[in-house]
Amino acid sequence: MLTREEFSTRMSFQYSILEDLVSKSNFRSFQFYICSYEDYVKQWIYNRIMERFSSESTVCEFEDKHLQSCINHINDAIRKATAKKTDSLRRFVENICKDLGDKLVISQDALDAFMVLNNADQEQFAYWLNVCVMEMTEALRNKFKNTRFET
Secondary structure (H helix, E strand, O other), rough: OOOOOOOOHHEEEHHHHHHHHHHHOOOOHHHHHHHHHHHHHHHHHHHHHHHOOOOHHHHHHHHHHHHHHHHHHHHHHHHHHHHHHHHHHHHHHHHHEEEEEEEEEEEEEHHOOOOHHHHOHHHHHHHHHHHHHHHHHHHHHHHHOOOOOOO
């Protein structure tokens, strides 16, 4: 949606709203716009999103494509960290976090919670991390299937 012209800049956004309002030539729309600007804009955005993702299959395809992209980034980060052969599990996890830095933020508290495993085998840890990512992927896919687009 952000790549569409109507959402590219604030001025384009405002222009698109006003242009759409004028094209309707409907007094009720003008009244809604004047009396409740924020609600009008929210409804306008919602309508644009529904136009873009009108078919149910398109929504599922979009969610699946986006999810698969995220999973690929995580798997690539695990593969790169495994290839580096670090001296500790902490460094291994830090390498994964560094690779995912712009995609996924993992808090230091979350890292500290499992660093008691610092002497664990990195290969085994990477294997189980991949298994968890696959399970997470399936759980998210199932959740997407049962979620309405409006939600």
